[in-house]
Amino acid sequence: MDLIDYIDSKxxxxxxxxxxxxxxxxxxxxxxxxxxxxxxxxxxxxKMAAAGLENIKIAPTKMHxxxxxxxxxxxxxxxxxxxxxxxxxxxxxxxxxxxxxxEPTVRDGKLFGRGTADDKGQVHIHLKALEALKNTVGKxxxxxxxxxxxxxxxxxxxxxxxVQQNRSHLKADALVVSDTSMLAKxxxxxxxxxxxxNYYEIEITGPIQDLHSGVFGGAVPNPITILAEAIAKLHDKxxxxxxxxxxxxxxxxxxxxxxxxxxxxxxxxxxRRTVGAPDLCGEKxxxxxxxxxxxxxxxxxxxxxxxxxxxAKTVIPSKAWAKLSTRLVPNQNPARIAKLVxxxxxxxxxxxxxxxxKVLSTGKPWVAPYSHPIFQKAIHALETGFGKKAxxxxxxxxxxxxxxxxxxxxxxxxxxxxxxxxxxxxxxxEHISLENYFGGxxxxxxxxxxxxxxxxxx
Amino acid sequence: MDLIDYIDSKxxxxxxxxxxxxxxxxxxxxxxxxxxxxxxxxxxxxKMAAAGLENIKIAPTKMHxxxxxxxxxxxxxxxxxxxxxxxxxxxxxxxxxxxxxxEPTVRDGKLFGRGTADDKGQVHIHLKALEALKNTVGKxxxxxxxxxxxxxxxxxxxxxxxVQQNRSHLKADALVVSDTSMLAKxxxxxxxxxxxxNYYEIEITGPIQDLHSGVFGGAVPNPITILAEAIAKLHDKxxxxxxxxxxxxxxxxxxxxxxxxxxxxxxxxxxRRTVGAPDLCGEKxxxxxxxxxxxxxxxxxxxxxxxxxxxAKTVIPSKAWAKLSTRLVPNQNPARIAKLVxxxxxxxxxxxxxxxxKVLSTGKPWVAPYSHPIFQKAIHALETGFGKKAxxxxxxxxxxxxxxxxxxxxxxxxxxxxxxxxxxxxxxxEHISLENYFGGxxxxxxxxxxxxxxxxxx
Numbered sequence: 019m020d021l022i023d024y025i026d027s028k029x030x031x032x033x034x035x036x037x038x039x040x041x042x043x044x045x046x047x048x049x050x051x052x053x054x055x056x057x058x059x060x061x062x063x064x065k066m067a068a069a070g071l072e073n074i075k076i077a078p079t080k081m082h083x084x085x086x087x088x089x090x091x092x093x094x095x096x097x098x099x100x101x102x103x104x105x106x107x108x109x110x111x112x113x114x115x116x117x118x119x120x121e122p123t124v125r126d127g128k129l130f131g132r133g134t135a136d137d138k139g140q141v142h143i144h145l146k147a148l149e150a151l152k153n154t155v156g157k158x159x160x161x162x163x164x165x166x167x168x169x170x171x172x173x174x175x176x177x178x179x180x181v182q183q184n185r186s187h188l189k190a191d192a193l194v195v196s197d198t199s200m201l202a203k204x205x206x207x208x209x210x211x212x213x214x215x216n217y218y219e220i221e222i223t224g225p226i227q228d229l230h231s232g233v234f235g236g237a238v239p240n241p242i243t244i245l246a247e248a249i250a251k252l253h254d255k256x257x258x259x260x261x262x263x264x265x266x267x268x269x270x271x272x273x274x275x276x277x278x279x280x281x282x283x284x285x286x287x288x289x290r291r292t293v294g295a296p297d298l299c300g301e302k303x304x305x306x307x308x309x310x311x312x313x314x315x316x317x318x319x320x321x322x323x324x325x326x327x328x329x330a331k332t333v334i335p336s337k338a339w340a341k342l343s344t345r346l347v348p349n350q351n352p353a354r355i356a357k358l359v360x361x362x363x364x365x366x367x368x369x370x371x372x373x374x375x376k377v378l379s380t381g382k383p384w385v386a387p388y389s390h391p392i393f394q395k396a397i398h399a400l401e402t403g404f405g406k407k408a409x410x411x412x413x414x415x416x417x418x419x420x421x422x423x424x425x426x427x428x429x430x431x432x433x434x435x436x437x438x439x440x441x442x443x444x445x446x447x448e449h450i451s452l453e454n455y456f457g458g459x460x461x462x463x464x465x466x467x468x469x470x471x472x473x474x475x476x
Numbered sequence: 477m478d479l480i481d482y483i484d485s486k487x488x489x490x491x492x493x494x495x496x497x498x499x500x501x502x503x504x505x506x507x508x509x510x511x512x513x514x515x516x517x518x519x520x521x522x523k524m525a526a527a528g529l530e531n532i533k534i535a536p537t538k539m540h541x542x543x544x545x546x547x548x549x550x551x552x553x554x555x556x557x558x559x560x561x562x563x564x565x566x567x568x569x570x571x572x573x574x575x576x577x578x579e580p581t582v583r584d585g586k587l588f589g590r591g592t593a594d595d596k597g598q599v600h601i602h603l604k605a606l607e608a609l610k611n612t613v614g615k616x617x618x619x620x621x622x623x624x625x626x627x628x629x630x631x632x633x634x635x636x637x638x639v640q641q642n643r644s645h646l647k648a649d650a651l652v653v654s655d656t657s658m659l660a661k662x663x664x665x666x667x668x669x670x671x672x673x674n675y676y677e678i679e680i681t682g683p684i685q686d687l688h689s690g691v692f693g694g695a696v697p698n699p700i701t702i703l704a705e706a707i708a709k710l711h712d713k714x715x716x717x718x719x720x721x722x723x724x725x726x727x728x729x730x731x732x733x734x735x736x737x738x739x740x741x742x743x744x745x746x747x748r749r750t751v752g753a754p755d756l757c758g759e760k761x762x763x764x765x766x767x768x769x770x771x772x773x774x775x776x777x778x779x780x781x782x783x784x785x786x787x788a789k790t791v792i793p794s795k796a797w798a799k800l801s802t803r804l805v806p807n808q809n810p811a812r813i814a815k816l817v818x819x820x821x822x823x824x825x826x827x828x829x830x831x832x833x834k835v836l837s838t839g840k841p842w843v844a845p846y847s848h849p850i851f852q853k854a855i856h857a858l859e860t861g862f863g864k865k866a867x868x869x870x871x872x873x874x875x876x877x878x879x880x881x882x883x884x885x886x887x888x889x890x891x892x893x894x895x896x897x898x899x900x901x902x903x904x905x906e907h908i909s910l911e912n913y914f915g916g917x918x919x920x921x922x923x924x925x926x927x928x929x930x931x932x933x934x
Contacts (some may be wrong), residue, residue, distance in 0.1 A: 056770035211689060217788040226752030232671060232873025233897075235803050236773035237758040238751050242798075243707060243776050253701065293696050294684030297828045315694035318701050319791050320782035325799055330675040330836050332801060332873075340700075341783055343790060345693050347486040370755045378788050415690025415790075439691070440703050 021467060024154050025460050036142045040122040040131040046082050046105035055168050058104045059083045062166050068288045070152035071164060079176030082168030084110035089158040096469050097161035099190035102141035102197060106133035107444045114446035123468045127452050134450040136443035140196035140436050142164055147462035159470035163190055174419060192392050193423050198435030201411050205283055208393060209433040212420060213410030214346035214383035216356050221374040231332040239370035241338040242323045243307035248366040252316055256302035259316045261362040269348040271312045274336045279307050282409055311412035315345045345414060352380035384421045386430055391476045395468045396432050403461025479925060482612045484917050494600045498580040498589040504563035504630045513626050516562045517541045520624050523603045527611035537634030540626035547616040554927050555619035557648035560599035560655060561628035564591035565902045569880045572904035585910050592908040598654035598894050599624055601913060605920035617928035621648055632877060647716060650850050651881050656893030657871050663741055664858035666851060667891040669870030670878060672804035672841035674814050678821060679832040680796045689790040697828035699796040700781045706824040710774055714760035717774045718822040727806040737765050740867055769870035773803045803872060810838035842879045844888055849867035850930050850933045853926045854890050861919025
């Protein structure tokens with residue numbers, strides 16, 4: 019039977035099986051669900067076997083096991099390392115779900131339930147694509163290594179150790195990840211760029227103790243005001259970050275790429291509706307999409323100090339704090355940017371206060387050479403699988419794992435996302451579009467088939 | 477017997493009686509102490525009787541009774557309305573007291589215990605001064621009305637109602653309050669000026685929901701940054717408040733008064749030590765004392781928004797908040813200042829956000845005409861009672877009751893403070909200097925004697 023016909027014939031079976039997966043409340047952050055997480059790991063292992071994978075391991079970790087399986091019977095063909103996760107976010111607040119989080123339900127062409135989009139639905143797409151290949155070809159026509167973790171929603175605490183310990187065994191020609199989103203409904207997408215992320219915490223100390231604002235007000239340094247004054251000076255009126263050297267290493271984006279990004283069917287109106295602010299703002303000289311994807315930014319993510327309760331307290335606090343982050347683009351160096359930001363903040367502060375500056379994390383930006391043949395094959399597979407034009411997109415967020423894997427294995431990473439930005443990944447009524455789920459299975463199967471039949475090495 | 481000899485002869489008796497008062501844990505904010513508060517009210521009533529007062533009432537209120545007594549048998553002589561309070565702050569944290577909070581103990585010429593300075597010790601000074609006058613003169617030589625409340629530490633919730641309901645009965649020629657501090661050890665003081673206080677809360681809304689700082693950062697208004705930018709613009713580089721019109725109505729302070737304030741034995745070194753910041757700052761062109769007492773200020777008392785927990789959360793929050801206050805000086809109008817501050821903040825905000833501006837409270841500044849004869853008599857009494865030079869001081873804080881009483885009765889208010897700034901009024905190891913306690917009794921007795929023997933009307 020033809021690959022696509024086979025996949026079409028399994029629609030009901032696949033959907034029912036996904037529902038089974040979704041009914042397991044594998045909430046990794048809630049200890050009462052530990053047995054459910056364990057159960058989900060075994061479920062994944064079973065389906066790996068059904069897809070033709072071997073050497074299946076449920077590898078114990080500090081918290082929740084990582085499930086691994088492989089099929090390496092296609093000499094001379096490419097080897098793909100797939101990554102996904104089987105754990106899910108908590109379902110609370112339960113009362114905001116239209117139908118219960120762990121009772122998957124179809125409405126309006128969408129499957130609702132915790133984990134549908136993030137990431138069980140997407141993991142299932144790959145397992146079913148592999149199974150379809152195995153059952154139509156007779157065996158898996160390329161080499162695959164499948165790694166599905168159970169700790170993604172608690173920060174992938176063991177993943178990196180696992181990768182390091184199995185580094186030579188995990189070697190592959192490409193990495194495929196399905197944990198991102200499409201640009202919009204009906205627009206299959208490959209994400210080829212992510213911003214890096216540095217996260218900082220600042221503590222400003224003025225007086226050594228909280229002071230009465232009547233007795234002391236007017237003659238002492240107020241750490242809140244001073245922190246606010248420093249923050250205010252981090253952007254100029256054109257919304258450019260004023261940290262000296264901040265833009266020095268930013269890789270230019272070609273006019274062609276900018277044109278491509280700006281011509282995407284990206285819905286500004288929908289973006290504005292999601293934000294809901296009276297108006298948008300951003301760096302002068304760049305479009306909204308460019309501000310989000312190809313420009314570095316600095317944001318304050320939190321601020322606190324003094325009295326935050328009901329009513330009034332006449333205090334000049336001893337301390338004030340802020341959390342800041344910078345999103346980085348190629349070729350900014352996270353360590354250098356952290357140093358520049360610290361230097362500038364220290365320079366902006368008067369001598370009346372002291373400052374503790376902590377770098378909580380740094381993370382590199384990532385961009386893939388999307389002219390590489392594997393990306394062309396992927397985009398073609400998406401277009402065939404969905405019967406729609408597919409696009410290359412970038413994202414403003416960060417997936418540290420992708421950067422780490424890319425740095426470790428020096429191979430292309432293909433981010434095939436079948437979620438959608440409005441699918442409530444971490445909120446009530448999470449869902450996945452059935453069109454994307456079924457289209458995803460076809461696309462992935464076609465992609466792997468094409469990889470197996472094309473030239474290799476690429 | 478001479479008044480001063482009599483008071484000296486009663487040193488031990490008075491101190492023991494004060495200790496008795498201090499042993500009653502009349503903590504007004506802790507409901508388990510309600511019977512103790514009641515007991516303290518009765519104790520005050522008894523001592524009022526011993527001081528020669530009549531028509532003593534333990535007036536019930538919403539929470540804790542107000543004790544009132546009077547002696548009106550000196551026709552043609554001035555009538556004084558005295559105010560103090562018999563309730564105290566909680567003693568917690570108990571483990572930080574050197575000796576238990578409610579077991580008063582003398583060490584190093586100081587009496588330690590909760591309420592010694594704030595305000596039982598000071599109330600007792602007045603009761604003992606009146607008793608001394610009665611017992612040496614034979615009767616109270618002037619008219620006195622004594623009002624001692626039990627709710628000061630919970631915000632004087634019933635005081636103002638009581639005053640309004642008994643307005644005509646409470647009429648007096650002067651108000652005397654002992655609930656403030658001396659400038660420093662050995663410097664008896666009369667406070668003749670207080671700043672007013674307006675308190676505001678600002679809520680800035682940008683996006684209608686919290687957003688992911690990766691997905692949205694760079695293209696949306698961040699309410700924290702925008703709030704910080706507005707706060708930063710509220711002062712210029714000379715620490716002047718930039719709100720247009722803010723200084724318009726500020727009453728000039730004469731060069732003579734400024735000189736007087738600046739020549740006070742005010743300890744800058746000690747002030748700097750208490751603040752403990754790397755350096756001080758404040759409005760250009762004014763000394764520290766002037767910045768604290770005669771200049772209006774604007775301070776941020778609290779700020780919050782976004783993620784304030786441990787570690788990192790990549791959020792651009794929907795909202796950010798700040799609490800602000802302005803300290804006001806004569807002749808600033810609180811309602812006008814509130815309007816000006818709101819106008820300026822709204823003007824400073826970009827159109828990308830909305831703002832809720834709430835005025836939580838307004839309060840007028842107060843300054844007494846200290847050349848009025850009653851102040852001269854008070855300062856003279858302090859100098860005789862203490863055998864030391866006494867001074868007129870102002871304070872940066874606010875006592876709304878003083879302003880309200882002054883506005884209601886239009887009579888001089890004499891703030892005779894026998895506490896000291898470092899006596900831990902609301903902290904463990906609260907104490908009063910015995911020199912101030914005994915000197916206070918003499919000074920108040922001499923003050924009342926002088927008022928009774930001098931010209932009247934003033």
